[in-house]
Amino acid sequence: xxxxxxxxxxxxxxxxxxxxxxxxxxxxxxxxxxxxxxxxxxxxxxxxxxxxxxxxxxxxxxxxxx
Numbered sequence: 001x002x003x004x005x006x007x008x009x010x011x012x013x014x015x016x017x018x019x020x021x022x023x024x025x026x027x028x029x030x031x032x033x034x035x036x037x038x039x040x041x042x043x044x045x046x047x048x049x050x051x052x053x054x055x056x057x058x059x060x061x062x063x064x065x066x
Contacts, residue, residue, distance in 0.1 A: 002031040003031070004031055005029065005031070005065070006065040007027070007030055007033060007036035007040075007062035007064055008025070008027050008063055008065055009027075009036075009037075009040050009058060009060075009062040010023065011058065012058075012059040012060075013044055013058060014056070014058075014059060015054065015055065015056055015057075021044075024044060026040045026043050026044065028043065028062070033061050033062055033064065037058055037061060040058060041056045044056055044058075
C-alpha cells in the first residue's frame with residue numbers, strides 16, 4: 001500500500017464554472033495529487049453544506065508538503 005502524503009490547496013473553487021471562493025484553503029492526506037483533489041473537493045462540500053452530487057472544481061492541483 002502506498003504511503004499517504006500531506007497535500008495543501010490554496011486557490012479558487014468553482015461551482016458550474018462560476019467562482020464561488022477566490023482563496024479557499026484546505027489540507028488532506030492522500031496517496032496522489034489526484035486523490036487529494038477529490039478529497040479536498042469533498043471537504044469543501046462538507047464545510048459549506050452542499051450535497052455530495054454538487055459539481056465542485058478546484059482550479060489547479062494541490063501541492064505536496066515535504
